Amino acid sequence: MKKITAVLCLCLAGLPAVATEKMYGIAGGSFTDLEYSQQGEKGAGFTLAVGHQFHPQWYVEAGYNQLIDETTDTGDLKGDALYLALLGKAGNHTGELFYKLGIMNVAMQGSELPVEGNCALGELSSDGACAFDESGLAGVVGLGFDYHLGLRSMLRVEYNYVGGENDLQAHTVNLAIRYNFN
Numbered sequence: 001m002k003k004i005t006a007v008l009c010l011c012l013a014g015l016p017a018v019a020t021e022k023m024y025g026i027a028g029g030s031f032t033d034l035e036y037s038q039q040g041e042k043g044a045g046f047t048l049a050v051g052h053q054f055h056p057q058w059y060v061e062a063g064y065n066q067l068i069d070e071t072t073d074t075g076d077l078k079g080d081a082l083y084l085a086l087l088g089k090a091g092n093h094t095g096e097l098f099y100k101l102g103i104m105n106v107a108m109q110g111s112e113l114p115v116e117g118n119c120a121l122g123e124l125s126s127d128g129a130c131a132f133d134e135s136g137l138a139g140v141v142g143l144g145f146d147y148h149l150g151l152r153s154m155l156r157v158e159y160n161y162v163g164g165e166n167d168l169q170a171h172t173v174n175l176a177i178r179y180n181f182n
Contacts, residue, residue, distance in 0.1 A: 028176020043070040059087040075112035100142035138164025
C-alpha cells in the first residue's frame with residue numbers, strides 16, 4: 001500500500017498547479033470474477049484513482065485496483081493492480097458516458113493444492129501447498145457512466161475487462177464516488 005500511495009502522490013505532484021482545476025478522485029468498491037492460470041475466484045475488492053481532463057472529451061486516469069483477496073478450502077488468491085488509462089467521454093446534463101482503454105501492472109499472490117503432486121503455478125512448499133508470487137502486464141477495457149449527484153460529486157458505475165499474462169482474465173463491476181476538485 002505504501003508503493004501505491006507513493007505513486008499516486010508522485011502523479012499529483014508532477015502536475016502543474018493550474019491543472020488541478022480539471023482533476024478528480026475516485027474511491028469505491030468492486031466485484032470481480034477472476035481466472036488466473038488454473039484458479040478461478042469471485043470476490044469483492046476496491047479501487048482508488050486520480051484523473052485529469054486534458055481535453056473536453058478526454059481524460060487520463062491512474063489508479064490502484066484490488067482485484068481479489070479471497071481464501072477458500074483449496075487455497076487463496078490475491079490480486080492487486082496499478083493502472084494507467086485513457087478515457088473518452090460523452091456528457092450531458094445527467095452525467096458522462098465513458099469508455100476506458102489502458103494498461104495494468106498486476107501482482108498475483110496465493111497458494112493452491114497440488115494436482116497429482118504437481119504445481120501449475122509456483123513451487124511446492126513445506127506445508128504441501130503450491131505457493132506463487134508473480135506479476136505481469138495486462139490490458140484493460142471498460143465502459144461506464146458517471147452520474148451527477150451534486151455540483152462536484154458523481155456516482156460511477158463501471159464494467160472493466162482485464163486480460164493478461166498467465167491466462168489472467170477478470171470481469172470487474174465497480175461502484176464508486178467521483179469527486180471533481182474544481
